[in-house]
Amino acid sequence: MMTVTSEHPAWPAISAGQKQEFRRDVRRKRLVSHLLVLPLLLFIALLFIGPILVMLSRSVENPELRAGLPTLAHNLSDWSGEGLPNPKIYQALAMDLVNPDLRSERAAAARRLNYEVPGYRTLVIGTARKIGQVQDEIIADPKAALIALDPRWGEMPYWHALRRAVSPTTSYYLLAALDLKVDDSGSVVRVEPEQRIFVDILMRSLWVSVVVTAVCLLVAFPVANYIVVAGPRMRALVLLSILLPFWTSLLVRTSAWIVVLQREGLVNDVLTGLSLVDDPLELIFNRFGVYVAMIHILLPFMVLPLYSVMQGIPSSYMRAAASLGARPLQAFWRVYLPMTLPGIGAGCLLTFILAVGYYITPALVGGAQDQMIGYFIAFFTNTRLNWGMASALSFILLSCILVLYVGLGRYVGIGRLVGIDK
Structure with missing residues (x-):
């Protein structure tokens, strides 16, 4: 019967000094790695996290x-x-x-x-x-x-x-951003009905962002899939058409939609010329104009993450599913779509976060009832010089985004959606 020893006979004995030297070497390498990323961490802290914290602190300052x-x-x-x-x-x-x-x-x-x-x-x-x-x-x-x-x-x-x-310090701004106030008895109550505007504005911003994100996903998914299966020349042409809007400023792209959608614009000229409508349609300065302009501007942010994920999916997977008897729709639903979830998650998160804070596009092509929360943050900052109210609205918006992010991570699995978890 063989006897198993705790030490392999071929392994040399390690002295206590060698162990200490090994630990020092590990600590030295770890310190060097930390020092290499220290400039990046300082850059993020000073130019990104710091200004955000200073801005949010204005929502409770009362000097x-x-x-x-x-x-x-x-x-x-x-x-x-x-x-x-x-x-x-x-x-x-x-x-x-x-x-x-x-x-x-x-x-x-x-x-x-x-x-x-x-x-x-x-x-x-x-x-x-x-x-x-x-x-x-x-x-x-x-x-x-x-x-x-x-x-x-x-x-x-x-x-x-x-x-x-x-x-x-005061809770006035944060409460006002939620249509609340402190009365003379010290109780938190809702403001008068004619002053309850900010909760409606926040809900409107979230709803517009959800609609824009959903439509962008429906349009971008087949476009990204076509880019993957298209030939080299067509792929380059479609990608160029998607990236081309980035060469033009956001203000110019938004203003172009005013020209296209106005009563005397191209769309109404075509509709009336084909006798599809008797009178020009109101396509601008309303919610429809906001949707069209925002979808056009944000569509590349959905297409590119989807394309980056789809091009890494081998086409042999769909052929294998078909060889095992799966119908095309069944193979798409059970094989292809789950593998595109990282692109869907990244595209939806990026598009939604950009949409919910939009300011220029709704301000130019939307009506009075279509302005989003970004417009009022800019209004209190630039016009009223009320930094406390602007910071409170920013804090509420950031909190809503974090709540949605945490909710997705808990109930859907944000790590799996963005490709972190397998």
């Missing part, structure tokens, strides 16, 4: 009141929120309103308070303009003097708004 009304902000913490504040707080408010060095910061604070209560900006600016005329009354009785200047300083909603806005 305006502490900068524009600093004395009031310091003293307002002593107020419980029940009944009107004491004269000391009114005196602090008067000191900030009369201070000429705080003029620009006070205007920003007034604009921030106007988000809480419409008309607050005129209240702050108007009181600051007139308060110099009643300085003696302010010294004697600041509470009565301010209420005499404007009775709104004696109303609780305005002071509750001040108390909510004095915190260095």
Whole structure:
């Protein structure tokens, strides 16, 4: 009977020093590999992740009141929120309103308070303009003097708004992006019906993106399959026609659809010339125009991932399925389609993410009821200079995309769709 030893007789013994040297060599190589990718990680952190985090932090920052009304902000913490504040707080408010060095910061604070209560900006600016005329009354009785200047300083909603806005962080923007607000009692409630717009805008953006992604998939799948089976010349011609739009700016491509789809455009001229319609159709500045333009622009982002996967599928698989008795549709459904799932997953994710944040195309070819969330992010950034609201809408949009991504990964298997898992 053979005896199995723990050590092979031909293997030389390894000393403790050699083991330590081996470990040091492994650590050295690992450190070198980490240092090689460090510039890339720093580039991503500084130019991609960092700006996104800074932008998202704007959705909870609330510095305006502490900068524009600093004395009031310091003293307002002593107020419980029940009944009107004491004269000391009114005196602090008067000191900030009369201070000429705080003029620009006070205007920003007034604009921030106007988000809480419409008309607050005129209240702050108007009181600051007139308060110099009643300085003696302010010294004697600041509470009565301010209420005499404007009775709104004696109303609780305005002071509750001040108390909510004095915190260095706020949930106002994030709640407003969901059509919610904090009332005077501190409860989260829905805003008034005429102000509930952002949830509808978000749902509209998601729905338009889903429709565009689905149509792009239906159109791109046969196109990508044709490119694979076509001859070299035809393959090069079709790929060139798909890549050609990338040589033209997005603005030019979108504007071209306005020319083509307008009432006097090419499509309506053909339809009326063939007597298919009596009057020109409304094909632009509505949802139809948004769909057509976005599908045309985003179609290459669906075709290229599908083509890259399809060209790697051997044609012998379909012939083998046919030789085993499978009908063409059955072979396609059970053999070919599952193997294209990585391309379908990559194309759909790429197309959907690009579509949901689109701004220029819906703004140019869509109507007032067809604008997507990207339009309002740009509006609050460029027109209203409301970085907090723009950041909150961006945060909500990013959260929705992450939720959809995680949902696909949990219930569908995103790794299998994008080709990570076998």
